[in-house]
Amino acid sequence: MANSQDLAQLIAAHAGKEGALLPILHDVQHAFGCVDGEAEAAIAKALNLSRAEVHGVVSFYHDFTPAADLRPHIELCRAEACKARGVEALVDAAQVAAGERVKLKTVYCLGLCSVGPAARMGDALYARLDQAALVALVEQA
Numbered sequence: 001m002a003n004s005q006d007l008a009q010l011i012a013a014h015a016g017k018e019g020a021l022l023p024i025l026h027d028v029q030h031a032f033g034c035v036d037g038e039a040e041a042a043i044a045k046a047l048n049l050s051r052a053e054v055h056g057v058v059s060f061y062h063d064f065t066p067a068a069d070l071r072p073h074i075e076l077c078r079a080e081a082c083k084a085r086g087v088e089a090l091v092d093a094a095q096v097a098a099g100e101r102v103k104l105k106t107v108y109c110l111g112l113c114s115v116g117p118a119a120r121m122g123d124a125l126y127a128r129l130d131q132a133a134l135v136a137l138v139e140q141a
């Protein structure tokens with residue numbers, strides 16, 4: 001985990017606001033690549049919650065991870081519209097290309113339903129993926 005001063009600043013940016021827990025967790029995950037035990041404890045203290053309450057939220061949502069995974073991440077949409085547009089036929093080739101080097105994560109809708117199959121890497125969105133385009137995306141990650 002990064003230093004506690006950075007963590008305190010992220011928490012302070014939301015503390016006092018209603019429903020601050022999820023925005024804080026997203027910011028911590030984005031900044032440090034994980035929400036570890038140290039972060040859970042600091043967030044719980046700042047929001048006057050129990051550590052169990054914070055851990056329950058962290059462990060419920062797949063967006064939050066207890067340890068940083070430094071591999072490149074690609075999110076591949078496998079929701080209904082992308083399924084209808086053929087994403088399932090691309091998955092095996094993408095997984096082979098990813099191997100252990102790239103984390104290929106299934107998500108359910110990236111908001112590009114009419115131009116799927118869709119994927120996201122970092123802040124970039126990719127649409128109308130065919131097998132060659134998806135494999136190239138994985139290989140350049």
Ligand code: FES
Nearest residue numbers: 077082110112113
């Ligand atoms: S269903 Fe894939 S982007 Fe919406």
